[in-house]
Each structure stands twice: as structure tokens, then as C-alpha cells.
Amino acid sequence: MQMVDLSVRIGSLALKNPVMPASGCFSHEFGQVFDLDRLGALVTKSVTPKLRKGNAIPRVAEVSQGMLNSIGIPSKGILHYVNDVVPLYAAYSSPLVASVSADTVAEFADAAAALSVPGVAAIEANISCPNLEADGRAFAMMPDTTRAAVAAIRRRTPLPVWAKLTPNTGDIKAVALAAQDAGADAIVVANTILGMSINVTTFRPTLGNVMGGLSGPAIKPIALRLVFQCAEVVSIPIIGCGGISTGADVVEFMLAGATAVQVGTASFIHADAMMRILEELRAFCDARGIDRVADLVHKARVEHEPIEW
Amino acid sequence: MQMVDLSVRIGSLALKNPVMPASGCFSHEFGQVFDLDRLGALVTKSVTPKLRKGNAIPRVAEVSQGMLNSIGIPSKGILHYVNDVVPLYAAYSSPLVASVSADTVAEFADAAAALSVPGVAAIEANISCPNLEADGRAFAMMPDTTRAAVAAIRRRTPLPVWAKLTPNTGDIKAVALAAQDAGADAIVVANTILGMSINVTTFRPTLGNVMGGLSGPAIKPIALRLVFQCAEVVSIPIIGCGGISTGADVVEFMLAGATAVQVGTASFIHADAMMRILEELRAFCDARGIDRVADLVHKARVEHEPIEW
């Protein structure tokens, strides 16, 4: 049996396989459960230049086939990340991707520059966070603010820049194109969807922060559609994210146009979810005689078998 | 035991209870399963001025706690509706709400005028459908096209006008305000969310139409959040819709700001879902000593119990 080639390329970055964690849903603690070196990349929780405590508790609520979270972005700052977090990952061969978030374009650019240190292989710009210069609307809600943030980051780092988009925009294609125009090496599609739930016993929102981000299988059809729409317009690689929990889900996202995927919530159900997913992906390719997983990218057959009328 | 008062008012329209079907998820065939007169209102499948066949098959696919549909809007036209459909509901005391959809502002207005016949109690404008004058983007994606469509309809019908919004917009508050400004008597929040799935065996989209609308419990946290956001800005009644399948769900939507709710997909799981929901709602109010269900509207307690720090 020929081994399936699981490697993929995200711009200049070669990944041993297309499966990596989603920001905020991973840290070195998973090393207690599986060998982190088996992952395509290691994406850490977003850090911010400012020190932040994060949001009020409770921070998580369960919904149908998904969860709402309002962690916010507790952060000990960029320096702490560079000095204390980056070294934790030095022992691993999988590339470290530093997710960063900021309140303004200038802060984003400064943070990206400060994160461009040995040990960091790429910067993921979490532009799905509130933009304080635009009334708190996330940068990635609009093409212009997306362009401004990504371009500023691009100018200040030699590392590959991934722009992580928000599914809450009504205009994903324009936003994706703006990220590409501004020099993003890849786009991550997508972050959580804004949601809410209320405890009918207490009449209170279940989250301390009232609203929060919906993730998990519930959002998979939406995230997949966003990937498919982006793939229609951009030429840079797309990293699919949203509700992925099986090898078949990875195939679905790759067929829709993703070159790699991120797994978030599924790791909370099975801590070794990414290992299971990789095994399923390999088995799928084996069974179908697919030599290179990269051959799946954007291969959805959108023409339907002719139906006789 | 005092009977719970389940009645609610949507503008000038008094409903015996807040539970009604969602357009496209109801027709008189449900009369085979329960007494339609027990519903707050009867909302029919959208009709269009043009005759339409609807979308390619398959038209439905199952996803996690939800479904994708791409029925499209097969339609035999407004005249057929007025002559053949309206009379079917004459036997029922619950008000008939005619859902209408159209390709242009002028067609919307003409259709609304033509639907303003005895037997129709309100017009629900499904402005979540593609606007042929705006590149196929749905009217309700933008405040300006929303305003244009609703205002035109408003001018041509003496009946209450409900505007049904799309969750796919990035700007729900502005769209809701535009609908209110243009004279809508209520807003329905919201329609299905654009989604997609791909069959990993055939590599084909599961829907003949490639993309389709996601509905069911999976979207509930998103729909609830949209209702909550709209309730912050509009003063007209909101009719909540999206993933409602239990009495507790109705309570949740009412607490978030809905005066009434629509039930779609749940009726496909249990044809008598709306009856079950009504019984659960009544039992909830009984158990909590709530005399009038209308007292729940917009009563979410968004301040959190103080946490000592």
C-alpha cells in the first residue's frame, strides 16, 4: 500500500498535513493527550498588545450541536507570548502560528512586528474582533477595514500573514478579496458566529457577556458555504474552519476549496479529535485511491448529473 | 387554576396565542394531524407574481440538528393564491397571513395589492429573496433596498405588513430600522441562513441548487441573537423565527424581545410540533404563575447577579 501524501502548502509554508487546531481551542496542554508533532501546525490563542482579563463568567453555554463562548481574549501581552509561550513550542517540528488581535490598525501592525521572532512561522490576524476605531464593529465585517488592518500588518512582518475572517459579515467575498489585495498569504474562514441563549429559569443570558460566539457542528454548513464562496473569488489558499469534527468534514471543506482546516470545538468533545480526524482522512484517501490529499482542493463537482426531463 | 392568557397583539392584529407556522413549512395538509384553529395565525408558503417551477432536486439535505433546503419558490401566481388557496382557509378563525416574494420593488407592490383581499389578514413580505435589481442580493441584505421594498408594499395595501428579514445580512439593526421606518407593522426575524454541504462520496453538493437555507435547532442561537439585537432598536413587534421546537424556546425568544414566534422545521420532526409547543408554553406559564404570556416579552434580565470580586 502506497502511503497517502497528506502534505499541503499554505503559500511558502509546507505543512505535513492539512489539520491544525483553531485559535483559542488549543494549547500545549493537549500534549498530555497526544503527540503535538502530528499536527499540520500549532495555532495558539489570540494575544493582544494590551493586557486583558477576558469576559465575565459564565463563559460557555451549550446549545444544539454546538457551544456559545464569550471568553473574550484574556491576554498577558505580546512580550509574555514571545518570552514564555513561543519557547514552549520550540520542541515541536510543526510550525507555530501566532494568532493576534488588536483594537486598532496601528496596534495590529505593532503587535505583528513584535511577534515576528524566531520560532513563529506565521501570523494569524484575528480580525474578527471589535475595531475600536469603527464603533466596535469587527475589522472583518467590511472590506475597507479588512484591507487597512491586513495591509498594515503586511508592511510590518516578513512572516506569512493569515487573515481570519468573520462569518458575521454580509459580504464575505468582498472581505476575502480585500484581505488578498492587502497581501494576506491565506485566509482562515471562519471564526465563530454571534449567537445568544437565555436561561428560561433565571431569565438571564447564559453567558456573562450576554452574546457570544457559536461554534461546533451547528455552524458547519454555514462555514462550508463561506469557504465555497471565497474559493470562487480568491487565489490565495483558504483554511477552512467551523464545525469540523470528522475526516469526512475535512474532505468536504477541501472539496469546497479549503487547502487546510482548523479544528476547534471538536477537541473539547474528544481531546484527541485531531488525531482521529487525521486517521479518518488517511483512511478515506486510501479507500478512494487518492495519493495526494491536496488533489481534493476545490474539486466539488458543482454540475449536477443531468436529470432527464 | 386561572387559565393563562396566551393572546398577543401584532399591531392591529390580535392573535389567540403567539405560535404560528413559518412560511414554507405549513399548509392545510397539517389539518390531517391537528386542528389548525388552535394556531395563532396561518402563514402560507411564499407566492410570487411570476409562475415558477422551483429549484432542481434534491431540494433537502440533513445536517447536524438542522436541514438545508433549496425549494426555491415554486408558485402558481397571485391569482391562483387568491382564488384557490385563500378559500381553503376560510373555515378557520385564525388569521391568514399571505407570504409574498418578488423580484423587484414594483412587483412586490403589485403583488401586495393583489393579495389584499377578504380572507387575508396580513401580508408577510419575504424580502429575504434575491433582488433582481441589485445583482441578486436579497432585499433585506441592505437597509436601502429593505426600505424601498417595504415602503412600496406599504403604499399599496391597507393590511398589516410584516417584513421578513434575512440573517445573512451583516447589519440586522439597520435593516430592522429601515423596515420600521418604511411602515412595516412587524418584522419577522429571521429566515434561513445560507449554507451548503457536499456529498463526499460523489463530490457533489447535496442540493441540486448547490447552496440552500439552513434551518432548525442549529440556527436557534443565531436567530435569538438577531431578535435580541432588533429589540434593542425597533418599537414595532418582532416575530421570532429560527430553530424553535419547544415551549422553552418560545419563552427564550419572547424574553429576547419577540412578541410572537414562527415554527418551521420542527413541524417536520413532529407534525403536531406547534400543538406540543403550545402545551409546553402553557405549562411553563402555569408553573411560574405567569398570567399573561405577553408579560414575557423583552424581559430578559441582562444585568448579571453581582459577582463579588
Added chain:
Amino acid sequence: MSIAQPIHAPADFPVADVQCTVRANRAVNDRYRHLVLEAPPPLCRATPGQFFHLLCPPAAGDEPFLRRPMSVYRIAPEERAIEFLYNVVGAGTRALARLTAGDTMSVMGPLGVGFTIAPAHRHVLMVARGVGLATMAPVVPWARRRGIRVTAVLSARAPEDLMEREFTQREEVRVYPVFDRDASSDVGRVETLLRAILDQDRPDAMFTCGSNRLMTLLQRLGLEYGVPGEIALEQQMACALGVCLCCVRPIRAGGAIVHKRVCCEGPVFDLQQVAGTWRHG
């Protein structure tokens, strides 16, 4: 074992949604299983070709959301039972396969339009492949009890998949099994077989289900020999009550091709009116 209680099945509401108790659920062969449900009288009003809409209870890893349409394979009012023969293919049928005696599940029906068999018929020909056999099986006792002769061409991959006994249910049926394994199921050879049957003992009606190729063949032979036919179609469903318009298939009607709803205008349609073939998945 408690008798299932209909939630809404007074005379006014012909469709029942009943919590039924599983009496048995066993493997018939490698792929098919046989499910026996305790059913109150309203469900036993089903006629051959009608179906039920089953809410398959979730199980770890398999959490079906929509109901699953399933033809009734056997209707036994005297035993207060309805029975199903199903192929385990995906989340819903896998979840179904895990049920054991005593478990309960929600069953809605009977639904749709069944086969038209008149007591005046003397001979019916049935051509079934795969799970189509389950759909057509209830025709057999119905016909035999009325003295109608039954001839059946049963097509399967191999003898172990045939389920001839499940089909005939101890009734007297002239069965012609054909198999992929020995190529006897090739359309050409089946055509020869069918022509022989049609020539020797012209049936009053032909019924089929389960194969596009056989459908096309029967449409041709039906026209040629002037024998009317019916076919049971499948389509993904949501409501199964005619409400949602999910389940349409193209059907010829009055010179045009229109969308008809498999759940309520079918699943059994006039053989000649079916326009176009369709495959699942």
C-alpha cells in the same frame, strides 16, 4: 409491553404520530434488517405501497435529525404489528439498527398513495430489485388472499442478498430470481424473461421498485404489450405530508412535465408517467 398510544389519531386526523414499541429487530442478512413494531389500529390501516415516517432515536455517533421514510413491509392488524425491511446505509438506518425489543420510537403514518390492485385482477407481475422488494412485498399477501396470481422477478447481487422468503412470506408466488453474479440480471436477459412471462400469461398489472434500469425496461414493455404499470419512487423528504415541497420528482401530466410530491402524490406513480431517472447520493 405497553400498547402504544396515538397522540393525535381521532377520526378527524387520519395521520397518526405514535410512540411505538419495538417487538423485534433482527438481521435478515449482511445488509438488511427486519423491524417489527407494535402498532395500534390507526397504523394498521396502511395499504401496500404506503409508507411510514420514522423518527430514528439518536445513538452515539448517529444523530439523525429528520425522519426517515420507510415502506411498510408487512401489515398485520391481527397481531397489532407493522413491519419494515431496511437496508443499513447511513445515520438513520444505523440508529434504527441499534433498537432492541422494548425500545420505543415515534412513527407517523400511514402516508402516501399505495399500489392500485383491484380484486378483479387475475395476475400481477412484480419486478423488484434491492430494497424495492420491501416496498412491494405487502402486495403479495393482499393479492394471494384475493386469489390473484403473482409472478415476481427478483433481482439481487447474489443469492445471499435475495430475500426471496421475506418477499413471498409463505404465499404461493412464481419467483424468477436473477443475479448480478451470474449476469442473469443483465437488462437484456431480464427483458427476454419478461417477454416470456408477458407472452405466456399476460398480467393485468405490473409493479416495480428499486431500479432505474428495470423501470425503463418496464416502461417500454408496458407500452408494447399494453399492460398498465405502477412504480414506487423514492426521494429525500422532510415533512412527508405534502407541505414542504422537498420531495418532488418530475412526472408527466397532461403533456407537460410537472413536479409531483413523492410523499403525498406518490410514492406509487403510474409507470409511464415517471419522467427521468434519479439516483440517491
Added chain:
Amino acid sequence: MSIAQPIHAPADFPVADVQCTVRANRAVNDRYRHLVLEAPPPLCRATPGQFFHLLCPPAAGDEPFLRRPMSVYRIAPEERAIEFLYNVVGAGTRALARLTAGDTMSVMGPLGVGFTIAPAHRHVLMVARGVGLATMAPVVPWARRRGIRVTAVLSARAPEDLMEREFTQREEVRVYPVFDRDASSDVGRVETLLRAILDQDRPDAMFTCGSNRLMTLLQRLGLEYGVPGEIALEQQMACALGVCLCCVRPIRAGGAIVHKRVCCEGPVFDLQQVAGTWRHG
């Protein structure tokens, strides 16, 4: 009954995610149930106060998505068993309640930091209310086997809710039950009781779980009498491995109040360091 196989539990990976078989799952009283799982050695390494993260298999109407944290109530390596005592409150615990012997479920753990009991201790005082009893119960055999005296104040709504036997597990424990029904559980009266215990037989450590009011009381008495204490906290969780930052609670550390993760920096915290109370729901 097959022995559960760890998926990832070599020495390098201390946390196991194991498909465990249910040995028993029975009602203890109206609200609580006792679950016995067959568990391989890695799971039996749990210490009192640690917890497992349970994936409750879906059942009709109850389809929990996230895992549910549950303190280990009894650790029995010699029986290859871990046991839980749980209150049926929502979807997850309802789904759990439906499991029967032979069913399997995914169990991850052991997780978190347990109680600190030193063999040098001579006397420990435990104050438990409600389900807090389950969390603290494994301390009893651990202490008794080392000759440590155990005094317990158990608070419940009424005698039928107390579960004294489940708590003491046939070990010698001086138990003071207090109840809402006769007002003996009032904070004032419990304070009098605790002062009497503290005065007569000063414990080396106090453990508590399950009540904000009792926590506040013990914080005060602990300071006054100079007795160290620990408390097991609860918080909604997602990952239970320290990754997601969902499960934080405000904890005093070095003059400031910081967010600590209940799943890995707890669930057991120093009694005096817990800042603020919290109620679920």
C-alpha cells in the same frame, strides 16, 4: 463484559480517553444515582477531589453536546472500577441516567487537582451539602485507611436526601447530619456546631463543597481558628484540560484577584483564596 481499552494512555500521555463499560447505574434516592464504570488502571490513578469528563451518550430528547464534569465518588483499582454519584438535573445527567449495565461511554481523566491530605494529619473535618458529598466522599476511605479521624457535617433538605451511607462507605466517621426541614442546617446553628467541633477536637484541615453559605462560614472560622481549608468549586467547562479558559473562577493570588481555571488549577482550591460566590443557572 469487555475491558475498556484506553485510546491514548501511554506513560507519556497522562490523561486517558477511554470507552468504559457500565457495570451498574441505579437510583440512590429520588434525585441521585450511582454509576459504576469498569475502568482500566490509568483511570484508577484518580485521587480524591479529582474528576472525570463524561461524554453522555445521546438519548431521544436529550442530546448533550459537551462533556459533563463529574467528581469521582469512589476509586476501586482492585475492582477495576470508578464510581460516580450524580444528581439528575439536565440533558447530560438525564442521558446518563438512561444507561444500563453493558452500555459504554467515553470517559476522560483523571483531571484536575484533588484535596491535599497528608498522612501526617490526625483529624479532618468535612462540611458537605448536596452533591458536594459525592466530591468529598473519596477522602473518607483514603483518610481512614491511614488512621486519620474524620468528622463530617452533612447538610441536606431532609433525611431522605442525606446519603449518609454513601458518604461514610462503612468507614468509621463521626457524622453530624443537619437538615433544612428542622432548620438545623441554618448557618447560625451550623456555626455553633462547627465551633463545638473546632473547640473540642481541632482538625488539621477542613474540606468543603456544595454550598456558598457554608464556604463563607468556613472561611471565617478557618481564619479565626487558624485551620487551613480546601474547597472544591464548580464551573461550566468545555475542554477540561486548561485549554479553552471557559471554566475560570475569581481566585485571590498575591494580593490581586485573578481568573483561575477550575479544570486544571482546581477544582480544589485553598478555602481562603476563593473570591466571591457563584451559583449555577
